[in-house]
Amino acid sequence: IGTMAWNDHRHFEAYYAIPCMGAICHTINPRLFAEQLIHVVNHAEDRWLMIDPLFVPLFEKLAGSLGDVQGYIVLTDVAHMPETALENVHCYEELLSNETDEFKWPTLDERAASSLCYTSGTTGDPKGVIYSHRSNVLHTLTALQPNVFDLRAGDCVLPVVPMFHANAWGVPYAAPIVGCKLILPGPKLADGEVLYDLMDKENVTLAMGVPTVWLALLEYLDANKLKLDKLQRTIVGGSACPTAIMDAFRDKHDVFVHHAWGMTETSPLGTFTPNLYDHPGVKADEIDRLRAKQGKPPYGIELKIVGPDGAELPWNGEDYGTLKVRGPFVCSGYFKLDHSEAHDEDGWFDTGDVATIDARGFMEITDRAKDVIKSGGEWISSLELEEIAMQHPDVAEAAAIGISHPKWAERPLLVIVARKGAQLSSEEVLAWFKGKIATWWTPDDAVFVDELPHTATGKLNKLEIREKFKDHYTTD
Ligand code: AMP
Numbered sequence: 046i047g048t049m050a051w052n053d054h055r056h057f058e059a060y061y062a063i064p065c066m067g068a069i070c071h072t073i074n075p076r077l078f079a080e081q082l083i084h085v086v087n088h089a090e091d092r093w094l095m096i097d098p099l100f101v102p103l104f105e106k107l108a109g110s111l112g113d114v115q116g117y118i119v120l121t122d123v124a125h126m127p128e129t130a131l132e133n134v135h136c137y138e139e140l141l142s143n144e145t146d147e148f149k150w151p152t153l154d155e156r157a158a159s160s161l162c163y164t165s166g167t168t169g170d171p172k173g174v175i176y177s178h179r180s181n182v183l184h185t186l187t188a189l190q191p192n193v194f195d196l197r198a199g200d201c202v203l204p205v206v207p208m209f210h211a212n213a214w215g216v217p218y219a220a221p222i223v224g225c226k227l228i229l230p231g232p233k234l235a236d237g238e239v240l241y242d243l244m245d246k247e248n249v250t251l252a253m254g255v256p257t258v259w260l261a262l263l264e265y266l267d268a269n270k271l272k273l274d275k276l277q278r279t280i281v282g283g284s285a286c287p288t289a290i291m292d293a294f295r296d297k298h299d300v301f302v303h304h305a306w307g308m309t310e311t312s313p314l315g316t317f318t319p320n321l322y323d324h325p326g327v328k329a330d331e332i333d334r335l336r337a338k339q340g341k342p343p344y345g346i347e348l349k350i351v352g353p354d355g356a357e358l359p360w361n362g363e364d365y366g367t368l369k370v371r372g373p374f375v376c377s378g379y380f381k382l383d384h385s386e387a388h389d390e391d392g393w394f395d396t397g398d399v400a401t402i403d404a405r406g407f408m409e410i411t412d413r414a415k416d417v418i419k420s421g422g423e424w425i426s427s428l429e430l431e432e433i434a435m436q437h438p439d440v441a442e443a444a445a446i447g448i449s450h451p452k453w454a455e456r457p458l459l460v461i462v463a464r465k466g467a468q469l470s471s472e473e474v475l476a477w478f479k480g481k482i483a484t485w486w487t488p489d490d491a492v493f494v495d496e497l498p499h500t501a502t503g504k505l506n507k508l509e510i511r512e513k514f515k516d517h518y519t520t521d
Contacts (some may be wrong), residue, residue, distance in 0.1 A: 123158075162174050346375070367399060
């Protein structure tokens, strides 16, 4: 059963009802392109779709291409049921009101499939990741560890990360276990005003989401001179969290940012930064450096980094290599794909990320393997260039890409969105790098755009950016 819905109570009900009746809850990302949507619904063999009323017009267009779908349940009440040309459509609340409250829940094998989520790469068809009841429970217990989410009954959690992306980082399962309040923000996931109002009225203590969401919130707070009084912590992941966001949360709002890393394939928790102010052996002057890393693997996750020959690299914080991960909630293969290069027989999953791990086990992503900039055979971390660019007060967003260069094979180019009203030149941006990194890492040029393209899960779409600027260093 596919769901295409925002973070709301009906989607939450479906999260439990579908797997517990023995079906599979396939959460669908509405930001996929039409062809990808058709692919995932058909590949998953979805038989029913539970959809938010906002998506009814979309499915009216797609319905003819969705082979196995028998009907639609619109997640609303009778008063808000839209007119639609879709066939075999039901109203969620009306269906429920016609049933008794009794249901004989089946006893299921813990290894039975519970839910399904497709990754949203920039190339090729999305790949399906199946979660079992067992892996979801183990992931939830791991997430609840004190040095991880540390959720308590008195918390109030706001997952701004969507429920259609990697189970909203497991919070819909974790919050009910400890009995804390869960606030589901509905469709306006990146609206600073909506988020602030919810946090303020509902006394949110912990919020979680990708960096772009927090940029919107922090901008709104600045513009309206507001302070987050009740929020204590945020969990930021999905993309590297710029230190400018961590500083703003800490210095203006007294909120600690837990930087975390994970993937759809890891359910998604992979590494997590504990509260560093309260962590044995962490000195005050180390905190700023450590928080920029993506954190430590919780119990349940094993990490290793390997070089090009597959040999394991030391945990010294300097050697970097392909990050591999293993554990009971790391997927062992993709749905209906016989073989994947990323999975090996020992259960190690090749993340496609390049990372270092230091002696204390803190992992730092230096890049996506395919985004590393290779200048004259040496690697430059695009994430580090972006991080430095984003520290400039007039830079709103930055992408560093490697593009063809006649002499060095590839050289970095910086593509920038300047803050509204800022007067910023390429020379100023490039001068900003002086003294912060090796000279040969400094991008050869910086160009300005009104906005940068993002993927369906909110990451920079570097493929598209590279395509647009591919000739920048090779033409006059
Ligand atoms: P997804 O499966 O869509 O959640 O994407 C997973 C990918 O997002 C990872 O393989 C990383 O490349 C990236 N990612 C997730 N969290 C972080 C983070 N904190 N810093 C850098 N990259 C991240």
